Amino acid sequence: xxxxxxxxxxxxxxxxxxxxxxxxxxxxxxxxxxxxxxxxxxxxxxxxxxxxxxxxxxxxxxxxxxxxxxxxxxxxxxxxxxxxxxxxxxxxxxxxxxxxxxxxxxxxxxxxxxxxxxxxxxxxxxxxxxxxxxxxxxxxxxxxxxxxxxxxxxxxxxxxxxxxxxxxxxxxxxxxxxxxxxxxxxxxxxxxxxxxxxxxxxxxxxxxxxxxxxxxxxxxxxxxxxxxxxxxxxxxxxxxxxxxxxxxxxxxxxxxxxxxxxxxxxx
Numbered sequence: 001x002x003x004x005x006x007x008x009x010x011x012x013x014x015x016x017x018x019x020x021x022x023x024x025x026x027x028x029x030x031x032x033x034x035x036x037x038x039x040x041x042x043x044x045x046x047x048x049x050x051x052x053x054x055x056x057x058x059x060x061x062x063x064x065x066x067x068x069x070x071x072x073x074x075x076x077x078x079x080x081x082x083x084x085x086x087x088x089x090x091x092x093x094x095x096x097x098x099x100x101x102x103x104x105x106x107x108x109x110x111x112x113x114x115x116x117x118x119x120x121x122x123x124x125x126x127x128x129x130x131x132x133x134x135x136x137x138x139x140x141x142x143x144x145x146x147x148x149x150x151x152x153x154x155x156x157x158x159x160x161x162x163x164x165x166x167x168x169x170x171x172x173x174x175x176x177x178x179x180x181x182x183x184x185x186x187x188x189x190x191x192x193x194x195x196x197x198x199x200x201x202x203x204x205x206x207x208x209x210x211x212x213x214x215x216x217x218x219x220x221x222x223x224x225x226x227x228x229x230x231x232x233x234x235x236x237x238x239x240x241x242x243x244x245x246x247x248x249x250x251x252x253x254x255x256x257x258x259x260x261x262x263x264x265x266x267x
Contacts, residue, residue: 006095014101083119150193154232157262
């Protein structure tokens with residue numbers, strides 16, 4: 001699955017949970033990691049270069065700890081807009097996953113999601129794993145939920161979900177429709193698509209849920225005690241003002257659980 005993860009690190013309370021996730025991904029076949037710390041240009045003045053020695057020491061310590069798991073680990077310090085720099089670093093390293101915590105230093109979080117994580121979610125064209133901050137770090141992934149609308153835009157998310165489902169105890173695929181009890185074309189297509197997914201995953205549970213996708217998906221994930229939500233970056237709606245669809249953004253903001261956000265260009 002994922003061989004090389006680029007990991008955004010800010011030494012905030014998010015980091016221990018991100019480290020735990022790296023350990024779990026190592027058991028799933030992760031081979032290498034690149035730690036990236038960004039000296040943010042959001043501040044009135046970029047931290048002075050004299051601070052670099054401190055961050056270099058911290059990054060070396062964290063890299064050594066991850067290397068003890070059997071990973072090949074390196075690190076970078078970059079300067080600029082954190083979200084944009086993390087995405088730019090992907091091209092430099094050839095990573096196939098971007099992993100980061102979903103809260104950072106600021107006390108003023110934008111809803112649940114920190115502003116840097118939201119920027120990365122909008123810009124990234126590879127799978128983005130957002131690991132939440134909590135009193136306990138999550139790394140069980142016993143129940144994995146796929147949000148799908150059956151469009152070509154979510155094919156990459158479905159492919160990753162099929163692989164991850166093999167590692168989970170329970171896999172659930174959900175489509176949200178306004179009226180799932182009707183017999184219109186959308187319901188017929190949704191049933192057929194979920195049935196096709198089940199053909200490839202015999203133990204897969206499928207469900208069509210009624211409501212606004214931005215709310216019904218979150219309610220379902222919480223009710224099912226989901227450990228990981230896999231969702232496409234965009235769905236059927238071509239009229240997106242952001243680079244990320246409204247349902248995906250609502251999921252990233254509203255869930256206190258790991259979210260794997262997959263672009264249509266993801267693999």
